[in-house]
Amino acid sequence: MHFDCRFNSALAFVAFFFATTHAFYIPGISTKTYSTGESIPLLVNKVHSSKTQLQYAYAELPFVCPSTGKKRPGSPWTSGTTLSLNLGEVLRGDRITVSDYELVMGKDEDARLLCEVEANEAAVQRGIELIRDGYVAEWIVDNLPGATSFVTADKTKKYYAAGFKMGHDEIDKQGQPHYFLNNHVTLQILYRNAPGREGEQGKKVIVGFEVYPKSVEAGNRDKKGIPKNLDNPKKGLELDLKSDSNGEPNTMKIPYTYSVYFKEDKNLEWSNRWDMYFVNQDDSSRVHWFAIINSLIICGLLTAIVAVILARTIRGDIAAGAKDTESGGIRMRRRKSMRKSTDNGILSEPDAAEEVDDNDDIPLEEITGWKLLHGDVFRPPTQGGLLAPLIGSGMQLMFMAIGLVLLSCLGILNPSFRGGFISVGFALFIFAGVFSGYYSARVYKTFGGEQWRKNVLVHLQTATLVPGLVFAITFILNFFVWGQASSTAIPFSTLLALVALWLLIQLPLVYFGSYYGFTHVGAWEHPIKTNAIARQIPASSWNTTGRTVQTVLLAGLIPFAVIFVELLFVFKNMWQDKTGYYYVFGFMAVVGVILLLTIVEVTIVAVYMRLCAENHHWHWYAFFVGGASSAWVFAYCIWFFFMNLHITGFVSGLLFFSYSFLACAVYGLLTGTVGFLAAYAFVRRIYAAIKID
Secondary structure (H helix, E strand, O other), rough: HHHHHHHHHHHHHHHHHHHHHHHHOOOOOOOEOOOOOOOEEEEEEEEEEEEEEEEEHHOOOOOOOOOOOOOOOOOEOOOOOOOOOOHHHHHHOOOOOOOOOEEOOOOOOOEEEEEEEOOOHHHHHHHHHHHOOOOOOEEEEEEOOOEEEEOOOOOOEEEEEOEEEEEEEEEEOOOOOOOOOEEEEEEEEEEOOOOHHHHOOOOEHHHEEEEEEEEEOOEEEEOOOEEEEEEEEOEEEEEEEOOOOOOEEEOOOEEEEEEEEEOOOOOOOOHHHHHOOHHHHOHHHHHHHHEEEEEEEHHHHHHHHHHHHHHHHHHHHOOOOOOOOOOOEEEEEEEEEEEEEOOOEEEOOOOOOOOOOOOOOOHHHHHHHHHHHHHOOOOOOOOOOHHHHHHHHHHHHHHHHHHHHHHHHHHOOOOOOOHHHHHHHHHHHHHHHHHHHHHHHHHHHOOOOOOOHHHHHHHHHHHHHHHHHHHHHHHHHHHHHOOOOOOOOOOOOHHHHHHHHHHHHHHHHHHHHHHHHHHHHHOOOOOOOOOOOOOOOOOOOHHHHHHHHHHHHHHHHHHHHHHHHHHHHHHHHHHHOOOOOOOOHHHHHHHHHHHHHHHHHHHHOOOOOOHHOOOOOHHHHHHHHHHHHHHHHHHHHHHHHHHHHOOHHHHHHHHHHHHHHHHHHHHHHHHHHHHHHHHHHHHHHHHHHOOEE
């Protein structure tokens, strides 16, 4: 009964935690209000597709209306003005520009001509390529992305998908494709009275922005350029250039028109206006709960195994054949003379007839299993100077990940804060350089590092390991993306700013943390001294390289089983549904905690089995076991690419696999650090129970 109460309380806490994080995904930021007749700027951002990783700035497309530079009364911007963006917006490929579309609060426009573009062959061909690849345009009004509305299968709910299609294609009877450009948009602005005194003064707030695109033929228009039959056009605007009698290509006239309608919606609050973008995702809540239950079952089984190891096996090993001392552990005594010194200085084997003095203690020769490694288990690992900065960088990533998840659960990071997740992530990563240097220095000194020059080299590796890898790969990829004239390419000025943040802010923070950790705190103390001569590792199947690799991969499969369901939603949001927004950070936080617990338990079991095989090389082994699930995640990325995505083009494929590799490397570094620290704490705990004279 006691167990049932605790289990029900845990479930209640998880449910409360999720409900809380779900309710606060939108913070109470200041509300923008509009008076009747006030101008509303419409911003154009970019076009993107699920078939490619290349994005393009909408205002730079050759077949859309160029900016006129017109300034509207009451608006702080002129058309064509490019807005300044935060770091996250730049890195995600946003390029936001003020458009020439005129929106006035409360004023409907049945039809209005925006412009007429004279498109040449290159511009028409560009439009055909974007339509063929399924590109979607992203516009913004009052920080809301223009949405295409849908209805759920049971027709009970309406939901939004951010963006609208650039056009559509049709296949004729001969099997030839024809591409039609959406050159008319109907914009519907949903509004309601502003809360408080501003609402009493007649001011409004925008709670929805819907876009309904349509393809309308260039002909059959009045003198103002307005189609005579806008509601049901007989033909669409097909992108097709035919040569004239001289064989020279013609240009094509593309008229752009738009309609604007304002509709009051009293049922939707301003604070909940993003809910429409998430209605379709709410239907997957059951799957998220299934992922949590699946994770809890796996973690529960591992917890039982670890409990058996800690409570029975290890305690039994410590207590077997030994008289408990006041400290509760085995007291093992060394022989007075394990070897004798001969006249020539060579150590000889001890006398077989020599007796031990204390019959209450256990001679070391009678100890078996992991206890035999008491003099070697804390021996510094090979290449410890590389493992130390890896651990430091892993702790830096850990602090960044925890900060991002907490801020997202509290609603501070949300879709209305465009680019905020990436920007805040960079800030947290740079600030966490202090923790990176601190843990790197302490681990390095624990491994016996004393030389200042080598210590400086370790600090330098810590400060450059993760940022250097990410910057190098991103810089190389940028050459490919620049060649495609894509907005995904990072501007050179932004690259210089990132280098400045790295060298001028993060690097000093790493050195400060390293100095404090190395000088003022120092190394962790070990409960047992290390022998001068290393013990020979017995030859067994457990200690072979091939068996070690198999064991590491098998251990990594268990944490992967905890997260693979939630990974499907993350991948779908990142690579497939680019018009959607991932917001269920409550589920992610719960699954993340279970993942870390699973990694801790798997690493403890794996290290214990390795010590039982009398192999004292556990440091790197624990790190690789902790990070082994990253190999399965990368394999999952490959499966997702070929089975779920329809990405075409060499550059797009290169971007997918490069970014996937970086993400998996970062994930593996973080989880590997968790595994190492858990194993280190476990090893110190079990050997602290052994007293050596």
